[in-house]
Amino acid sequence: MTDRFVSNFTNRLDAKGRVSIPASFRAVLAKDGYEGLYVHPSLDLEALDAGGHALRATIDDILSRFSPFSDEWESLSTALNGTSEVLKVDPEGRIMLSGTLRAHAGIVDAVTFVGHGHKFQIWEPARFQAHLEAARSRLRNVKRTLGSHMTMTPGATGA
Amino acid sequence: MTDRFVSNFTNRLDAKGRVSIPASFRAVLAKDGYEGLYVHPSLDLEALDAGGHALRATIDDILSRFSPFSDEWESLSTALNGTSEVLKVDPEGRIMLSGTLRAHAGIVDAVTFVGHGHKFQIWEPARFQAHLEAARSRLRNVKRTLGSHMTMTPGATGA
DNA sequence: TGGGCAAATATGGGCGTCAATGGAATCGCG
DNA sequence: CGCGATTCCATTGACGCCCATATTTGCCCA
Numbered sequence: 358m359t360d361r362f363v364s365n366f367t368n369r370l371d372a373k374g375r376v377s378i379p380a381s382f383r384a385v386l387a388k389d390g391y392e393g394l395y396v397h398p399s400l401d402l403e404a405l406d407a408g409g410h411a412l413r414a415t416i417d418d419i420l421s422r423f424s425p426f427s428d429e430w431e432s433l434s435t436a437l438n439g440t441s442e443v444l445k446v447d448p449e450g451r452i453m454l455s456g457t458l459r460a461h462a463g464i465v466d467a468v469t470f471v472g473h474g475h476k477f478q479i480w481e482p483a484r485f486q487a488h489l490e491a492a493r494s495r496l497r498n499v500k501r502t503l504g505s506h507m508t509m510t511p512g513a514t515g516a
Numbered sequence: 517m518t519d520r521f522v523s524n525f526t527n528r529l530d531a532k533g534r535v536s537i538p539a540s541f542r543a544v545l546a547k548d549g550y551e552g553l554y555v556h557p558s559l560d561l562e563a564l565d566a567g568g569h570a571l572r573a574t575i576d577d578i579l580s581r582f583s584p585f586s587d588e589w590e591s592l593s594t595a596l597n598g599t600s601e602v603l604k605v606d607p608e609g610r611i612m613l614s615g616t617l618r619a620h621a622g623i624v625d626a627v628t629f630v631g632h633g634h635k636f637q638i639w640e641p642a643r644f645q646a647h648l649e650a651a652r653s654r655l656r657n658v659k660r661t662l663g664s665h666m667t668m669t670p671g672a673t674g675a
Numbered sequence: 676t677g678g679g680c681a682a683a684t685a686t687g688g689g690c691g692t693c694a695a696t697g698g699a700a701t702c703g704c705g
Numbered sequence: 706c707g708c709g710a711t712t713c714c715a716t717t718g719a720c721g722c723c724c725a726t727a728t729t730t731g732c733c734c735a
Contacts, residue, residue, distance in 0.1 A: 368685070368686090369685085369686080371685095371686060371687060371688090372687075372688085373687090373688090373720090375686085375687095376685095376686095377684075377685055377686075379684095380683075380684060380685090400652065400655055400656065401656055417633075420633065425574055425634070426559075426578065431561075431651070432651040432654050432655055433651075433655070434632045434633065435630065435632075435647065435648055435651040436648070436651050436652055436655055438520075438521070438522050438630075438631050438632050438633050439522075439523075439524050439630040439631060439632065439637075439648065440523070440524065440648070441522045441523055441631070442522070442523045443522060443523065443540075445720085445721075447720095447721065447722070447723095448721090448722065448723075449684090449685080449686085449722095449723095450684085450685090451685090451686090453720080453721095527695070527696090528695085528696075530696065530697060530698090531697080531698090532697095532698095532709095532710085534696090535695095536694075536695055536696075538694095538695095539693085539694060539695090604711090606711065606712070607711090607712060607713080608694090608695085608696090608712090608713095609694085609695090610695090610696095612710090
């Protein structure tokens with residue numbers, strides 16, 4: 358399974374602010390043929406979205422469907438292109454998060470990498486735990502509401 | 517990833533009014549094959565649009581969709597061609613913004629360069645922060661209205 | 676089955692290089 | 706000759722690369 362980002366890993370930042378990208382994620386990025394890690398603040402979460410060409414391609418694809426002079430293009434491009442960073446990956450597989458990125462996610466001295474298939478997220482560990490719990494309880498409520506009719510259809514199976 | 521303007525950088529103007537173009541943007545301009553930086557006031561924002569041949573191309577493309585005898589062509593050409601400037605880039609990669617350009621964007625002693633793929637914008641830093649927040653909240657509102665199934669497809673952002 | 680060896684990964688630090696910035700020197704038009 | 710503009714040079718600080726260490730993981734073999 359080297360073509361999708363899965364699982365989660367928590368690594369520490371060193372004194373210089375560097376942090377290792379999990380080895381399994383590096384393998385995915387390598388297959389994707391990357392030069393630098395593409396990162397931008399999530400539009401609606403206190404987290405960062407990161408990835409390689411696959412992530413970049415989805416952004417370009419979305420923007421390409423709007424006229425460069427439209428308001429939608431302006432807003433999307435400002436939020437995505439304008440706040441994206443292409444982080445260099447050092448020979449050891451580490452990156453450095455800018456102050457802006459760290460601030461957006463509340464990152465201090467450790468981060469949690471969370472696989473999302475074609476991309477992955479970067480969280481402050483405690484915030485991710487809270488986010489995970491929230492997601493789980495949300496799913497529990499949905500399941501309770503639906504009762505016995507929730508019969509594990511493909512894609513609905515979270516676990 | 518040297519073929520698109522991404523991320524944002526804030527640099528200061530020195531006593532002579534000079535400011536460095538971010539190194540990564542210079543790399544994009546170099547690949548684009550530029551001689552001087554093409555700059556014009558944004559049509560509807562308190563910012564400046566800047567770039568190389570790629571920006572020139574989009575402007576020409578827009579104008580080509582109108583008859584050279586139409587009022588629209590006249591207006592667009594006046595606003596774009598008529599107010600554009602080709603700034604010289606010194607050996608250190610710095611430019612000097614004219615008084616007209618600084619006035620349009622409210623620039624005093626620092627500017628923020630904002631990547632937009634084929635071009636980039638130049639903002640007064642505080643104004644850009646406000647603009648970015650506005651863009652984000654606009655996108656959040658759209659997403660909230662459409663619910664959790666929004667996958668940012670063009671048809672879904674019609675609002 | 677248990678121990679230990681080896682490979683890979685995460686982490687820490689030193690140092691050279693480059694970008695941003697400030698100021699001096701030089702050029703050029705009036 | 707003078708003032709503004711352009712080029713040249715110096716400083717500072719951030720960042721990239723290299724090497725060292727450690728901690729883990731998995732493998733091999735006795």
